[in-house]
Amino acid sequence: MAKIADTYAERGGEPLFICDFSPPRGASHDNLRSARSLDADWLSIPYNPGKSVYANSAMAAHSLSASAGKDVVFTIATRDTNILAAQSLLLGAALLGLENVVVVRGDDFTASQLHATKAVHDRTPTALIRSIAAMNAGIDFRGRALSAPTNFCIGATIDMARGVEAEVALTRRKLEAGAHFFITQPTFAPEIPLRFLEHYRTTYGEELAPPIFFGVQILAAGGRSFGEAPQWVSRDLRAGRSGSDIAAQVLDAFFAAGLKSIYLLPLILPGGARDYDTAQETLRRFNSR
Numbered sequence: 001m002a003k004i005a006d007t008y009a010e011r012g013g014e015p016l017f018i019c020d021f022s023p024p025r026g027a028s029h030d031n032l033r034s035a036r037s038l039d040a041d042w043l044s045i046p047y048n049p050g051k052s053v054y055a056n057s058a059m060a061a062h063s064l065s066a067s068a069g070k071d072v073v074f075t076i077a078t079r080d081t082n083i084l085a086a087q088s089l090l091l092g093a094a095l096l097g098l099e100n101v102v103v104v105r106g107d108d109f110t111a112s113q114l115h116a117t118k119a120v121h122d123r124t125p126t127a128l129i130r131s132i133a134a135m136n137a138g139i140d141f142r143g144r145a146l147s148a149p150t151n152f153c154i155g156a157t158i159d160m161a162r163g164v165e166a167e168v169a170l171t172r173r174k175l176e177a178g179a180h181f182f183i184t185q186p187t188f189a190p191e192i193p194l195r196f197l198e199h200y201r202t203t204y205g206e207e208l209a210p211p212i213f214f215g216v217q218i219l220a221a222g223g224r225s226f227g228e229a230p231q232w233v234s235r236d237l238r239a240g241r242s243g244s245d246i247a248a249q250v251l252d253a254f255f256a257a258g259l260k261s262i263y264l265l266p267l268i269l270p271g272g273a274r275d276y277d278t279a280q281e282t283l284r285r286f287n288s289r
Contacts, residue, residue, distance in 0.1 A: 003100060016211075021276075037277075060074070072100065078106065091150065127177070160184055223268055
């Protein structure tokens with residue numbers, strides 16, 4: 001299985017894609033078949049998207065890798081797991097041969113959802129990243145030696161829609177905790193990530209060196225967006241322009257700005273299904289560059 005940071009170093013600035021891929025929402029492998037046609041470098045399996053019950057991201061990632069022969073990355077959320085459960089899950093993932101993991105906080109539960117469940121947040125994402133780095137050194141959260149260390153390539157998230165100073169500082173803490181790569185929330189113009197990277201450079205006197213996969217989402221009129229879409233995107237969608245065409249325009253701009261590592265989020269259809277055919281069309285167009 002290809003580690004994200006290693007492949008990024010080996011490919012020397014070539015385009016690389018991580019594509020989001022939802023785990024099954026039932027005890028069936030049927031929806032995993034769509035993965036075979038996706039020509040992304042890695043498929044990223046989110047953790048309980050929409051705060052709904054889905055197959056565990058690590059188990060789904062292993063099943064997808066085994067059945068479709070794809071390189072994968074799974075997600076773990078601090079919202080739902082205390083440190084004992086998290087490290088046990090991570091050891092299980094390591095036994096399955098998984099090496100790429102992304103640590104997220106997870107969206108907060110609403111007031112009505114809190115009547116049926118509750119959040120854990122035993123560790124912050126930064127603290128969980130630090131604990132995974134310790135597992136890579138052979139130490140668990142109680143300071144005891146593992147019989148064998150893990151070997152995870154640790155990913156973290158960046159939300160460039162938040163205050164830039166606070167997010168730059170948080171990114172630095174995640175890097176110091178042991179993050180090997182980053183993925184960002186989707187944006188629609190390269191100026192936003194370029195401004196973020198410049199602010200990081202000015203603040204710390206050096207480049208943000210680890211691989212960063214910049215989020216680009218395929219949208220549809222009235223569809224769900226993971227970030228606030230600018231007015232021109234909403235206007236074009238209402239006028240009948242396809243989301244894939246808009247995504248291609250955004251990707252053209254990112255590539256022209258030298259941002260060639262992409263986290264692609266496929267179109268979310270009504271009911272939560274994903275349009276992977278459109279995602280593959282986008283990947284086919286840009287993988288040839």
